Amino acid sequence: MSELLTGDGRTHVNSGLMRESLVSKKLIAETDKKEVRRMVPDVNMVSIGGQSIMDRGRDAILPIVDEIAKLKESHKMVVGVGGGARARHTLSIGLGLGLPIGGLARIVGGVEENNRDILQFLLAPHGGITFVKDHFQDLQLFLNNGMIPICIGQPPYHFWEPPSIEGGRLPDNGPDVGLFLMAEVIGVESVIYVKDVDGIYTDNPKKNPEAKFLAEVSAKELLEGDYPDLPVERELLRTLENARTIKSIRVINGLEAGNLQAALEGKPVGTLVYSSRYEK
Amino acid sequence: MKKDGKIWIAGIENELHGETLSSVSLRESLGKRESIKVLPEVWVVKIGGQSIMDRGAEAVLPILEELVEAKKEGVNFILCTGGGTRARHVYSLGLDLDLPTGMLARLGASIPVQNARMLQLLMAKHGGIMAYDEEFEKLPFFINSGCIPITTGMPPNEFWEKSSAEGIIPANRTDAGVYLLGEFLGAKGVLYIKDEDGLYTDDPKKDPDAEFIAETTATELIENGQDDLIVERVVIEYMQRAENIKEIQIVNGTKRGNIKAAFNGGHVGTIIRA
Numbered sequence: 001m002s003e004l005l006t007g008d009g010r011t012h013v014n015s016g017l018m019r020e021s022l023v024s025k026k027l028i029a030e031t032d033k034k035e036v037r038r039m040v041p042d043v044n045m046v047s048i049g050g051q052s053i054m055d056r057g058r059d060a061i062l063p064i065v066d067e068i069a070k071l072k073e074s075h076k077m078v079v080g081v082g083g084g085a086r087a088r089h090t091l092s093i094g095l096g097l098g099l100p101i102g103g104l105a106r107i108v109g110g111v112e113e114n115n116r117d118i119l120q121f122l123l124a125p126h127g128g129i130t131f132v133k134d135h136f137q138d139l140q141l142f143l144n145n146g147m148i149p150i151c152i153g154q155p156p157y158h159f160w161e162p163p164s165i166e167g168g169r170l171p172d173n174g175p176d177v178g179l180f181l182m183a184e185v186i187g188v189e190s191v192i193y194v195k196d197v198d199g200i201y202t203d204n205p206k207k208n209p210e211a212k213f214l215a216e217v218s219a220k221e222l223l224e225g226d227y228p229d230l231p232v233e234r235e236l237l238r239t240l241e242n243a244r245t246i247k248s249i250r251v252i253n254g255l256e257a258g259n260l261q262a263a264l265e266g267k268p269v270g271t272l273v274y275s276s277r278y279e280k
Numbered sequence: 281m282k283k284d285g286k287i288w289i290a291g292i293e294n295e296l297h298g299e300t301l302s303s304v305s306l307r308e309s310l311g312k313r314e315s316i317k318v319l320p321e322v323w324v325v326k327i328g329g330q331s332i333m334d335r336g337a338e339a340v341l342p343i344l345e346e347l348v349e350a351k352k353e354g355v356n357f358i359l360c361t362g363g364g365t366r367a368r369h370v371y372s373l374g375l376d377l378d379l380p381t382g383m384l385a386r387l388g389a390s391i392p393v394q395n396a397r398m399l400q401l402l403m404a405k406h407g408g409i410m411a412y413d414e415e416f417e418k419l420p421f422f423i424n425s426g427c428i429p430i431t432t433g434m435p436p437n438e439f440w441e442k443s444s445a446e447g448i449i450p451a452n453r454t455d456a457g458v459y460l461l462g463e464f465l466g467a468k469g470v471l472y473i474k475d476e477d478g479l480y481t482d483d484p485k486k487d488p489d490a491e492f493i494a495e496t497t498a499t500e501l502i503e504n505g506q507d508d509l510i511v512e513r514v515v516i517e518y519m520q521r522a523e524n525i526k527e528i529q530i531v532n533g534t535k536r537g538n539i540k541a542a543f544n545g546g547h548v549g550t551i552i553r554a
Contacts, residue, residue, distance in 0.1 A: 008485075009335050009338070009339075010330065010331075010334040010335050010365070017368035017369075017371055017372050017449075021483060021508055021509070021510070022368065022371075022449055022453070022512075023508055023509045023510075023511070023512055023513055024483070024507050024508040025507050025508075026507055027447075028444075028446055028447035028449065029446055029447060031375055031447045031448050031449055032446050032447050032448065033375075033378060033448050035378070036378050036379060036380040036381070036448065037377065037378040037379055037380065038380075039383075051286075051298070051300075055286040055287055056285055056286050056287070057282065057286070057287050059285070060285075085286070085287070085292055085297060086292075088294060088296035088297055088298075088299065088301070089292055089294055089296075089297070091296055091301075092294035092295060092296050092297075093294075095310065095313060097316075098313065098314060098315045098316040099315060099316065100315040100316065100318065100463075100464055100466065100523070100524075101315070101464075101523075102460070102463070102464030103315075103318070103464070136439055155437070155440040156436050156437070156438075156440060157435065157436065157437060157440065158413065158436060159413070159416060159460070159461065159464040160435035160436060160437070160452075160457060160460040160461065160464065161460075161464075162460060162514075162518050163463065163518055163521040163522045163523065164307075164521065165521065166304075166307050167307060167308060167311050167521075168307035168308060168309075168310040168311045169310050169311065169313055169315065170301060170307060170310060174301065178440060181382060181439070181440040181441075181442060182439065182440070184380065184382060184443065185380055185382035185383060185439045187380070204300060204303070228303065228304050228305065229300055229302060229303040229304070230300060230302040231300055231302070232302065233301070233302055234302055239442050239443075241445075242442060242443045242444055242445050243443050244380060244381070244443050244448075245380060
């Protein structure tokens with residue numbers, strides 16, 4: 001039982017952090033943990049790209065939907081989705097209107113909800129259901145009933161989106177980060193980003209034919225080296241470097257059949273990005 | 281209609297169209313725009329959890345009196361609360377169970393809401409109302425009708441709070457939430473009401489030799505490696521790249537007159553500048 005302490009004008013609960021400012025570096029270091037507990041470790045987070053997959057329409061979406069439906073029998077999945085062209089249009093109009101970064105972050109998720117609803121509709125025969133923030137703790141109810149929870153990626157920082165580390169007026173935190181963070185708390189088995197390129201290259205392969213493919217790379221290297229363009233958010237890499245339950249992510253080409261299955265089975269497909277905090 | 285294999289309609293193209301949003305040159309090209317101020321005449325004020333709320337009536341009631349006086353004199357503010365001792369207790373419990381940072385942030389979010397609700401009950405007769413984050417687009421209505429919006433200082437991150445490089449306790453707590461709210465609103469200022477005169481070279485409650493710092497910069501605080509601070513470390517990091525709130529003040533609310541002086545532009549505590 002906790003003991004109540006008084007005497008300095010405040011009522012404290014006698015806990016390890018009693019009277020601490022929680023800002024002290026020494027104290028923070030003492031609370032460090034290399035690993036933390038996982039909530040539902042046998043799940044996989046599958047992120048479907050907005051621009052790379054959804055904007056392509058039926059040619060790209062339907063084969064992925066079929067693959068997810070088939071793989072559902074052998075793998076538990078949470079499916080997340082980004083915004084794509086409409087997210088970019090939202091940001092562009094918002095920037096032109098002079099909206100602050102927190103305002104952009106508040107509105108941009110709206111178009112991801114379109115994509116989530118589309119995926120839910122298409123996956124409904126196979127158990128696709130919408131998975132929203134307030135039902136995060138109902139995850140097991142959905143999974144144990146054979147459902148495929150489908151969510152948006154944009155994290156709910158909304159007006160509280162921090163000023164950008166990368167400079168510029170765009171929010172650093174987008175759907176890649178949001179889905180990763182859900183995956184981190186769930187403590188998933190794997191995080192797979194389904195895009196329209198084979199993985200990560202030294203530059204954007206659609207614009208630079210000299211760009212070289214990377215089969216494995218650390219997030220730290222991608223952040224510190226000369227990589228002018230990436231198919232994932234840079235904040236995802238910073239977030240991965242500090243993560244405690246997830247040590248790597250995979251970026252795969254969803255336009256090629258079989259890649260998602262290979263990734264779920266842990267086979268070397270696409271690019272593996274690992275956190276330099278851990279041994280590979 | 282499709283173009284380059286993607287759904288295309290006239291008007292969808294813009295400077296971000298087809299871009300990854302991770303392009304360094306694209307981001308840099310967007311850097312120079314200014315943004316609008318959302319509520320530039322409103323202060324964002326935080327009442328400390330451990331420093332004020334946990335001291336009970338003796339500390340809380342005179343501060344609320346002073347805030348009501350300021351309101352009557354025409355100062356508009358949003359009142360935010362810290363968590364304090366109960367937040368520390370639940371973090372200790374969470375740490376003991378090896379819970380992840382996102383889960384601790386979720387747990388820590390409940391306590392400042394309790395404190396906000398306490399303040400709302402005390403302030404109701406003066407127009408105190410709860411303003412939940414889902415209702416923030418109604419803030420102009422609340423303020424224009426003479427109310428005092430009261431809310432949690434915690435940002436809505438919860439399960440989406442990131443793990444830190446070191447330590448498991450969430451880096452973004454109520455100081456950060458209050459700062460980011462002020463920054464988003466382009467507020468008149470961000471004021472932290474605590475039980476110390478401001479920032480010291482160490483925690484003055486533990487180190488009697490700690491010296492008072494009347495004025496400093498975020499850069500200095502980051503560079504001098506000081507172990508303890510009176511505001512969450514992320515706040516001074518955010519300040520360095522913020523657009524609006526380039527200065528915050530931390531005042532001792534237990535000394536009558538400090539809060540109103542700060543609203544009037546007075547330097548009565550510690551001022552941290554970007």
